[in-house]
Amino acid sequence: MAGRDRVVSLLRxxxxxxxxxxxxxxxxxxxxxxxxxxxRAQNVCLMTDRNLSRLSPVKVVLESLTKNGVKYxxxxxVRVEPTDTSFKEAILFAKNDSFDVFxxxxxxxxIDTCKAAxxxxxxxxxxxxxFVNAPIxxxxxxxxxxxxxxxxxxTAGTGSETTGVAIFDYTPLxxxxxxxxxxxxxxxxxxxxxHTLSMPERVTAxxxxxxxxxxxxxxxxxxxxxxxxCPPNPINRPAYQGSNxxxxxxxxxxxxxxxxxxxxxxxDPEDLEARSSMHLASVFAGIGFGNAGVHLxxxxxxxxxxxxxxxxxxxxxxxxxxVPHGLSVVLTSPAVFNFTAPMCPERHLExxxxxxxxxxxxxxxxxxAVLADTLRQFLFDLQVEDGLGALGYSLDDIPxxxxxxxxxxxxxxxxxxxxxEEDLSQLFQxxxxxx
Amino acid sequence: MAGRDRVVSLLRxxxxxxxxxxxxxxxxxxxxxxxxxxxRAQNVCLMTDRNLSRLSPVKVVLESLTKNGVKYxxxxxVRVEPTDTSFKEAILFAKNDSFDVFxxxxxxxxIDTCKAAxxxxxxxxxxxxxFVNAPIxxxxxxxxxxxxxxxxxxTAGTGSETTGVAIFDYTPLxxxxxxxxxxxxxxxxxxxxxHTLSMPERVTAxxxxxxxxxxxxxxxxxxxxxxxxCPPNPINRPAYQGSNxxxxxxxxxxxxxxxxxxxxxxxDPEDLEARSSMHLASVFAGIGFGNAGVHLxxxxxxxxxxxxxxxxxxxxxxxxxxVPHGLSVVLTSPAVFNFTAPMCPERHLExxxxxxxxxxxxxxxxxxAVLADTLRQFLFDLQVEDGLGALGYSLDDIPxxxxxxxxxxxxxxxxxxxxxEEDLSQLFQxxxxxx
Ligand SMILES: NC(=O)c1ccc[n+]([C@@H]2O[C@H](COP(=O)([O-])OP(=O)(O)OC[C@H]3O[C@@H](n4cnc5c(N)ncnc54)[C@H](O)[C@@H]3O)[C@@H](O)[C@H]2O)c1
Ligand SMILES: NC(=O)c1ccc[n+]([C@@H]2O[C@H](COP(=O)([O-])OP(=O)(O)OC[C@H]3O[C@@H](n4cnc5c(N)ncnc54)[C@H](O)[C@@H]3O)[C@@H](O)[C@H]2O)c1
Ligand SMILES: [Fe+2]
Ligand SMILES: [Fe+2]
Numbered sequence: 001m002a003g004r005d006r007v008v009s010l011l012r013x014x015x016x017x018x019x020x021x022x023x024x025x026x027x028x029x030x031x032x033x034x035x036x037x038x039x040r041a042q043n044v045c046l047m048t049d050r051n052l053s054r055l056s057p058v059k060v061v062l063e064s065l066t067k068n069g070v071k072y073x074x075x076x077x078v079r080v081e082p083t084d085t086s087f088k089e090a091i092l093f094a095k096n097d098s099f100d101v102f103x104x105x106x107x108x109x110x111i112d113t114c115k116a117a118x119x120x121x122x123x124x125x126x127x128x129x130x131f132v133n134a135p136i137x138x139x140x141x142x143x144x145x146x147x148x149x150x151x152x153x154x155t156a157g158t159g160s161e162t163t164g165v166a167i168f169d170y171t172p173l174x175x176x177x178x179x180x181x182x183x184x185x186x187x188x189x190x191x192x193x194x195h196t197l198s199m200p201e202r203v204t205a206x207x208x209x210x211x212x213x214x215x216x217x218x219x220x221x222x223x224x225x226x227x228x229x230c231p232p233n234p235i236n237r238p239a240y241q242g243s244n245x246x247x248x249x250x251x252x253x254x255x256x257x258x259x260x261x262x263x264x265x266x267x268d269p270e271d272l273e274a275r276s277s278m279h280l281a282s283v284f285a286g287i288g289f290g291n292a293g294v295h296l297x298x299x300x301x302x303x304x305x306x307x308x309x310x311x312x313x314x315x316x317x318x319x320x321x322x323v324p325h326g327l328s329v330v331l332t333s334p335a336v337f338n339f340t341a342p343m344c345p346e347r348h349l350e351x352x353x354x355x356x357x358x359x360x361x362x363x364x365x366x367x368x369a370v371l372a373d374t375l376r377q378f379l380f381d382l383q384v385e386d387g388l389g390a391l392g393y394s395l396d397d398i399p400x401x402x403x404x405x406x407x408x409x410x411x412x413x414x415x416x417x418x419x420x421e422e423d424l425s426q427l428f429q430x431x432x433x434x435x
Numbered sequence: 436m437a438g439r440d441r442v443v444s445l446l447r448x449x450x451x452x453x454x455x456x457x458x459x460x461x462x463x464x465x466x467x468x469x470x471x472x473x474x475r476a477q478n479v480c481l482m483t484d485r486n487l488s489r490l491s492p493v494k495v496v497l498e499s500l501t502k503n504g505v506k507y508x509x510x511x512x513v514r515v516e517p518t519d520t521s522f523k524e525a526i527l528f529a530k531n532d533s534f535d536v537f538x539x540x541x542x543x544x545x546i547d548t549c550k551a552a553x554x555x556x557x558x559x560x561x562x563x564x565x566f567v568n569a570p571i572x573x574x575x576x577x578x579x580x581x582x583x584x585x586x587x588x589x590t591a592g593t594g595s596e597t598t599g600v601a602i603f604d605y606t607p608l609x610x611x612x613x614x615x616x617x618x619x620x621x622x623x624x625x626x627x628x629x630h631t632l633s634m635p636e637r638v639t640a641x642x643x644x645x646x647x648x649x650x651x652x653x654x655x656x657x658x659x660x661x662x663x664x665c666p667p668n669p670i671n672r673p674a675y676q677g678s679n680x681x682x683x684x685x686x687x688x689x690x691x692x693x694x695x696x697x698x699x700x701x702x703d704p705e706d707l708e709a710r711s712s713m714h715l716a717s718v719f720a721g722i723g724f725g726n727a728g729v730h731l732x733x734x735x736x737x738x739x740x741x742x743x744x745x746x747x748x749x750x751x752x753x754x755x756x757x758v759p760h761g762l763s764v765v766l767t768s769p770a771v772f773n774f775t776a777p778m779c780p781e782r783h784l785e786x787x788x789x790x791x792x793x794x795x796x797x798x799x800x801x802x803x804a805v806l807a808d809t810l811r812q813f814l815f816d817l818q819v820e821d822g823l824g825a826l827g828y829s830l831d832d833i834p835x836x837x838x839x840x841x842x843x844x845x846x847x848x849x850x851x852x853x854x855x856e857e858d859l860s861q862l863f864q865x866x867x868x869x870x
Contacts, residue, residue, distance in 0.1 A: 022681070023669070024679075024680075024681070025660075031667075031668075031669055034667070034668050034669060034670075035669055038668070038669070038670045225460070232466075232469070233469050233473070234458070234466055234469060234470055234473070235469075235473045244459075245459075245715055246457070246459070246715075246718075246719075249684060249685070249688050249719070250684070253684050280680055280681075283681075284681075284684070
């Protein structure tokens with residue numbers, strides 16, 4: 001086969017459509033005891049956070065375990081927005097026992113922590129940084145077998161029940177990073193919309209913004225056939241493969257659901273239809289971005305969250321200052337999509353249209369501005385803080401924010417538009433104030 | 436938890452979103468040698484049919500195997516539309532050696548045969564009927580581990596690379612039946628649209644009709660929350676769970692692609708965009724129906740294919756009389772959707788709309804007629820035989836056709852509308868002549 005053909009064929013391909021095992025429905029988490037029996041679980045590690053341990057999602061799961069005679073031990077000290085330190089505490093808990101199945105009941109913080117606990121307790125010899133993404137960690141491939149992990153998401157946001165990703169704040173560098181490998185993807189996600197009814201208003205809003213950005217970023221990510229380098233051996237290709245005809249279906253669909261239901265879900269905690277739809281949209285968007293990847297909003301969010309100063313997050317029941325993930329992601333979205341629009345204006349126009357803008361009279365050149373305006377209006381309607389400034393950031397912080405974005409190349413390289421440090425700087429600057 | 440709530444929660448759920456590992460792109464099958472190396476394959480069983488063994492898809496795969504030094508043995512005696520006898524021949528081939536990976540290069544006939552060969556050679560003690568669907572077989576659950584199977588589909592039709600289904604004609608009863616278990620789902624599907632360029636015109640048309648019916652039937656299947664009985668233990672629930680918000684996304688998307696590209700793909704073998712799009716649509720529809728199920732068109736197709744008399748299929752390079760699967764499925768579609776429309780008229784109207792009908796002035800009561808008319812026009816445009824009559828069937832055959840449909844309850848029970856033998860009889864009768 002000729003050299004040129006070979007290169008073309010390698011670039012014009014979509015490596016794989018990741019798969020997820022999801023059960024969805026009102027009340028489905030009540031069956032988890034039976035699932036654990038089917039797995040012949042003898043000693044289950046159940047993880048959650050302090051706040052959730054008092055709430056209905058955990059109660060329902062515990063009842064089902066008890067009813068089915070499943071033995072478990074509870075770790076409820078997951079940190080909201082985990083750090084290396086909090087991951088290590090959970091890992092130690094898992095290492096000090098011998099669990100045969102892991103169960104995570106909570107938002108992304110709990111599910112990600114549980115993935116790490118499963119991973120490192122099954123690799124007791126490994127260093128913590130071994131499996132962490134390069135350049136912060138060593139990015140070693142995971143070779144050993146893990147225990148089954150059942151994820152029961154209680155937010156409608158991260159889609160962590162569908163992904164092989166676990167995110168944490170690496171405190172020495174004040175930047176979020178993570179572990180990414182298909183090996184840590186949950187065996188089963190139990191998506192029970194009843195669990196979302198207890199979400200506080202801001203948790204609903206912020207986790208919904210996460211869904212919005214997963215959908216928008218994966219839909220506008222660099223197309224799979226333009227990504228390079230493309231390692232010749234399929235086994236060496238990254239999990240994030242760029243936007244592609246399969247992830248597009250998920251991303252676009254999730255965007256439709258967000259447009260239709262997100263405001264209702266935030267405003268009315270009793271609107272089961274809206275909250276249930278958002279819960280499923282978080283799964284859709286998770287599958288979409290789990291295949292295609294995310295790009296600048298997520299890449300830039302990690303230092304925004306990592307450098308947090310005093311911002312305290314309403315509804316998050318935590319003592320420490322915190323920029324919730326969804327908020328840290330969405331605040332830069334107007335600037336980011338204004339910046340990326342020239343590379344695929346049709347997709348940006350289509351996204352604006354799905355989110356309610358009238359785009360009939362618009363030209364390709366208007367795509368960035370109209371999507372940015374549509375997003376600003378959406379955030380304003382949902383009473384989001386007025387930009388990075390409102391979180392306590394000033395222009396002086398921009399160099400640190402840019403510096404914290406550099407190591408996020410694993411995601412930022414999926415941006416459809418190449419970018420310099422100067423570009424990043426301007427994107428942060430444009431995100432200081434939104435309205 | 437109250438008894439009634441319990442029932443509701445069990446019914447209102449979607450058990451799982453089946454997952455598929457798909458690689459898609461022009462030329463991707465050239466990498467299969469590396470995949471096999473990655474799997475450390477020592478002795479590969481490569482299956483195909485006689486016709487394909489002389490064509491480019493098999494050549495490309497063999498070249499890649501040779502180039503990567505992968506040892507294999509070739510079985511090229513797959514029967515087009517397999518039977519119990521032809522399955523057994525392939526099983527014997529597999530049993531007489533010790534293969535560590537299976538590779539299927541072909542249409543549904545090859546992929547299904549390879550699934551059976553993998554299954555029974557890994558269960559040498561099992562009787563052939565053990566794993567065959569009840570009531571014809573014993574429908575035993577598959578407990579042992581199978582070898583990896585890589586499926587390289589060369590038709591744009593069955594979606595067999597995504598499903599845990601293997602269909603064959605059980606000659607003693609003249610009716611198609613199959614094996615259905617997640618265990619036989621291919622480990623990886625390599626979807627290389629270049630392979631579809633060599634499909635003869637009628638193979639393109641008939642396999643495209645299979646995609647059309649997978650999409651239409653799964654989209655109109657009994658909703659997942661109305662299916663009963665719903666076994667309390669998740670492990671006992673069937674693979675086909677009724678239409679649901681996840682399969683809907685796949686089915687509807689596949690229908691859009693069929694509407695846009697199928698005629699082009701049939702008419703112009705060089706139209707790579709159209710053939711490539713149909714290839715991916717077959718994957719989408721496969722995932723859709725693999726989750727939701729199909730219903731009457733498929734249930735009724737099995738006796739139509741099984742009782743074949745003299746019909747010889749153009750372009751199928753076989754000696755024996757044959758009603759190709761896609762043809763056997765689509766001929767009853769106008770009658771079937773006219774019959775099922777009253778149960779979910781909006782979905783039938785939407786399908787007609789996607790397929791090009793102007794439905795703006797129409798009422799719910801018109802849904803069945805308009806979808807039936809749209810399908811008839813679509814079939815006429817694609818020069819399909821004029822109904823069951825044109826295949827050699829007459830009214831005298833109807834009792835046999837009805838009798839052959841009865842054991843297909845595994846699929847027909849997913850029809851949104853309940854039906855008597857008299858109803859089936861009328862559906863066959865209405866399908867004798869279409870135009
Ligand atoms: N793994 C991935 O693919 C992925 C993707 C995106 C984000 N993340 C990570 O996930 C984390 C964020 O997760 P999140 O947004 O789901 O929130 P979270 O898990 O941090 O929870 C936020 C707060 O909401 C509370 N809460 C959660 N569910 C509740 C419910 N049903 N009722 C009442 N209170 C509830 C929690 O106790 C906590 O106080 C971040 O660390 C982020 O980086 C991971
Ligand atoms: N497992 C499932 O989920 C599933 C679903 C639907 C149908 N099926 C089964 O699949 C079978 C039908 O499969 P099919 O429609 O893919 O056709 P097929 O495998 O029966 O092949 C039809 C003909 O086309 C030829 N052919 C295939 N690809 C070609 C190519 N690229 N170039 C030239 N010739 C080519 C074959 O040699 C054969 O002569 C039936 O037995 C049906 O019951 C299975
Ligand atoms: Fe996120
Ligand atoms: Fe089919």
